[in-house]
Every structure is written in structure tokens, then in C-alpha cells.
Amino acid sequence: MRWMLLKDLQILWRSKLLLGLLIVYPIAIATLMGFALSSGPEKPRVAFLNQVPENRSTIRLGDKKIDADTYTDKLFTAIDRVDVESREEALEKVRSGAVLSALIVPPDFTTKLSNSGLSAASVEVIYNGDALKQSFVRSTVSSKLAEADAALAKEINGLASGYIDVILNGGKIEIIGASFDILGLKESKRRLDSVMKASPDARTRRLVQPVQDFATIGVANADRFKDVLNTVEKPVAVKETVLSGRRTPLDAFAIAVAVTVSLMFVCVLLASGLLALEREENTFTRLARGLVPGGQLIGEKIVLAAACAFAVTLVMLMGVSAFVPLDWGRSGLWVLALAVGALAFSALGVAIGSLAREVRAASLLAFLLSLPLAFLALVPSGGVSPLLYDIIQVISAVFPFKPSLDAINRAVNDTGPSIAQSMAHLAALIVFFGVAARAGLKRFA
């Protein structure tokens, strides 16, 4: 057995490329994925613009004051605050991916909370990107906003409970600077009970009886008023703004992801296998005598694999539309995005086929390469550290998954202004991988 082991090690050692791929590639991908999964920023970076004038940073409720910092301080215990000077700067930071989202507190925030009732005040959360990122924003930033909201609501409830206590037990209350003595429901009831015990005349009894009943009910149920107050948990509304396109439900985005993954696997496996087969069957040497020029051979494999994958994924989309409503008015864009994406994935496939030169090795390499890259392409900006995100962006840009997903998502879900940029990106990748595959053919003979 040890001699067989030695033999296999010697064979592996001679296959430097395969050995390199088997060792270096999984390590590199595992490192990136590990970082992506575990070492994301502890606090998501959020651009913050506070438009409330300094002299109006206090929320006034009756004679009580709550500093607006009660709200923001709570928020920034869990968010990495990046102060910006203007709304434009905030938008730019979101657009560039420097921050996960932007939070804007409008100038009338404290005024509305003070004067116009609890539901009128709002803050704005601005974000960009696909549904996955939108979902990430909601699960991070919006949840922190909800926590801050709850903290503010607790302060407000404390104040309101104080007023209820005064109404129940009596005491002093200040309204617009003037101080009033309140008798309180309990004392009022006690006095009414005394009056009724003194056997007043029938007319007085008839007039006072309803007031006595009101006081009795009020005293008995005062604690319930506080319970009702506790249900007021969202004094500040959150207005969500998506920079480009529209909000995409996660299930609609999942359709785009599923279609792109299917497109990728059909194209990459088929194209790599078809090209590698020409060498495995020894037919390449026949074809290379000028019967089929290398460029034509590569082109034929790309077109065939792309056509098969295009048909499969188009049928898939049509099938999905039976369960999830899709906008058929955009079907022209679906076709375009699927077709160009399929060509790009197939170009990657032939490049893999020219590198591997054997069908089984090509299939293995296609899997090794495709899955982690698809995973990396789904990591949202702000979800990992900026440096790691930049590295992931560069890697994703060199492979067709991310631009294909962007194009298909925009085509299917109308999430962006145009798919032209993704189309241009994919066209460049088609040329790049096509040329790489053509160069790889030199090793086929």
C-alpha cells in the first residue's frame, strides 16, 4: 500500500498545475470565505447626517425635556458612525459602497416629536444594491433603529406615566410654563364619596352620581392606561429610500440568483466538457489541420453551451412565473440578460476546458471555481471590512457571476436604471475568456 501511496504522490507532484490548484485555490477561497463569514466589521459603517439645528436638539414633552442624543446615542452603540456634511455626500458614500447605508435625521425631527404627536417624526435610511443587501440593511441598521426607537419610547412612556400618576394621585403639573395644582382622581373620589354619604337632596345626588361613577372607574383602571402607553413603541417612523431601482423582495431576488446559478452550471460544465472532449477523443489533431480553426472551435462550443443554458433558464423563468408574478413586459430584457450571461459563462467554461484538457478534470475544476465565486459575489458591501470587500469586488469582476446576476436581477426585477453596464462588462469577459481558451488550445496538440 505504501508503494501505491508513494506512486500517487509522485504522480501528483508531477501534475504541478493540478497540485497547485488543489492546494492554493481552496486555501485562497477558504481564507476569503472565512473572512467574509467571520470577520465582517463588528459595527456596520453608516453615514450619518444630523440636520437638526443645535439649538433645537431637545424634544420637549410638556414641562419635560429629552435630549435627542438619547435616540442617536443608543443607535451608535451598534453602528460605526461616519459623519457627513451633506445629503449629497451621504448618497455618494452609499453609491460607492464606502458605507452600508446612510441615516439622515431631518431638521424638524425634534419639533415634530415635541409638537405634532408621536407618529409624525421620521428619520430616513438610504441604501443601494440588490435585495440581499437591502435585506442585510434591514436586519442590521433598521433593527438598530428599532432598538433606539424603543429607548426613546421608554423615555416618553416614563414622562406620560408621570402625568397619569399626577392625574390619579394629584400634584403639580406645568403646561406652557404655567404651574397648576391637580386634585387627582383618588382625592376627587374620596370627596365625592363624602358628599354622597351626607345624604344630599335628590337633585344634587342625581347630578353628582355620574361624576362619582367616573372617578371610581378612573381610579380602578388607571394602571391600564400605563399598559396602553407601553404599547406605543415606535415614536419615530423610518423612511427607507433605495438609491437606484426599487425595493426588491428577497424572494424575487432569489429567483434571479437561482436562474443565474443554473445558467452558470449548465454553461460552465457543458462548455468545458465539450472542449475537453475534443482532446480526449484525439479529434483535436484532425480538426487543427485547418479543418476547423481554433477560434471557430472555441466559438462553436461557446454558442452551443450558451444556447442550451439559455433554453433551460428561460423555461425555468417561465415556470417560476406560474408561482411568483413576473413582469412579462420586460421579457425582452430577460432574453438579453440570459443570452449575454450564458455566452460569458460559456466563455469561462471553454477557458476551463482548455486548461484541464480532460472531461472529468474540467468538470471538477468548473465546480471548484464556480461555487465559491458565486458565494463571494453575494457578499454585500458593508457586510465585511472595506479592504476585504474591495478584494472580493475585484475577484467578482473577473468572473461572470456578479455581472450576470446584476443583469438578470435588473431585467427580471427592474432594480436598476439599465442593464447596459452589465452587458458591456459581460462582453469584455466573453472576449477575455475566449482569448484565454484560444491560447490554451496550443497545449492540446
Place this chain on the structure above:
Amino acid sequence: MASTSKTAALEAPALVVRGVGKRFGEREAVKDVSFDVARGELLAIIGPNGAGKTTLLTILAGIRTPDGGTVEQQGPNADKRIGWVPQHTAVYAKLTVAQNLRLFARLEKVSDLEGTVQRMLEQTALAERADDELGSLSGGNRQRVNIAVGLLADPPVLLLDEPSGALDPRQRQRLWGFITALTERGTSVVFATHDIAEAERHADRVLVLADGELLFNGSPAGLHTLAGAAEHEDMEQAFVRFLAAQGH
């Protein structure tokens, strides 16, 4: 042995090879090789393993580009592509015999497609198995299809790399009968082989290649004489003696 009826045809070159060389990294696989192939000539390239026989054939076939030198076709039909029969079966296992022949006939732009396919099926005696998948055929039958594909376009020059390796003696005999008939019709045939006896038996001329270098270019009898082999020594012994004398 060359037949006398071919003598006149042998004088006109169909292929002229001059100063061809090929290097793979540090290793020089073919070194400045020059020779002619006459019309209707049957030329054997013999040599030990790694001598550069297959590399030289792939250069002649146009599959590899030489680092230096020229390969030129001459005479009638010089514009037609050189025929190529690789050592390992180079046809599609999932296609039938007829589909393979039809595909390569189309790629070779053969004018009478179905007629040519039918002719090749008859010549290879595989007409009855025309609709069988290649993968289901024996090694010998696959090799017959492999050779038939190389002949589809009726090339003026046909290159064969170890053509009889996978064949039993009866099939081998049929193959050489077939190849001899081709040369009698004017087709030049160049084949690489390890089988020295086969080269002696069928070739008009042999080239001896060792470490990429052309050591001998002449008749089998000439090689025997040059090697200084005794009367009782066969061609293989003469070949080994010759290589040793040349330092290989």
C-alpha cells in the same frame, strides 16, 4: 519493396521538406530535417521511442508549426490538404461509423458526400456496421474507421502514425494491401512505425530518426548494407547495429 511500375511516378516530388526543426523548451525534438517524398512513394519513418517521429508527422500534417524550415506540397493536387491518421483513434465514440465519416467528409468539403462515405464504408468493409456507435466497435475496426477518415478527401499525401499497432495480422495485411493500392494510384504515403520488419516489407524508402536527427535516408537494403550487418541478420538487427554505430 517498391514495385517497378511506380518508378516513373517516384521521380516527381509531392512533398518537399527543408530544414525543419522543432524545440520544446530545452529539448530539441526535431533537428534540421530535410527530405522529399515522391508521388506514389511509400516512405517509412523509423526510429527508437522519443526519436521525434510523431512530432515530425504533426509538423507535416500542419498540426504543429515548426520553429524553422519549410514543408511544401508540389505537383498535381498540391492545393489539397495532406491526409492525417493519428496513432490513437481520433473519431467520436458517441457517433456512428457513418456519422463520423459524414462529419469529416463535410469538414473536408468533399464534393460527393454520400458517395464518398459509401465508398469508404465499402473499402473498410464496415458497411454493415455503418449505424453502429464507434464506441461499440473493436479496436481494429475503430482503427479502420480512423484510417478511412484520413482518406476521405482523397489526399495527394497521406500521413499515418503507427497505423497497424492496434490491428491483428489479418487486418494488418488488409491495411497494407489497401495502402499499396493507394500508392499505385499516385498517393504518397508517409508512415511512422516501430516495426522495422514492417517498414522493410512495405516501404520504398526509410528515414531513420534518432533524438530528432535524420541519420539515414534511403532504401531498406541500403540501411542493411550501411549498418554492416551480416547476411543472416535481419533488418531489426541491422537497425540496432546502425543506431549503435551512430552513438544512439
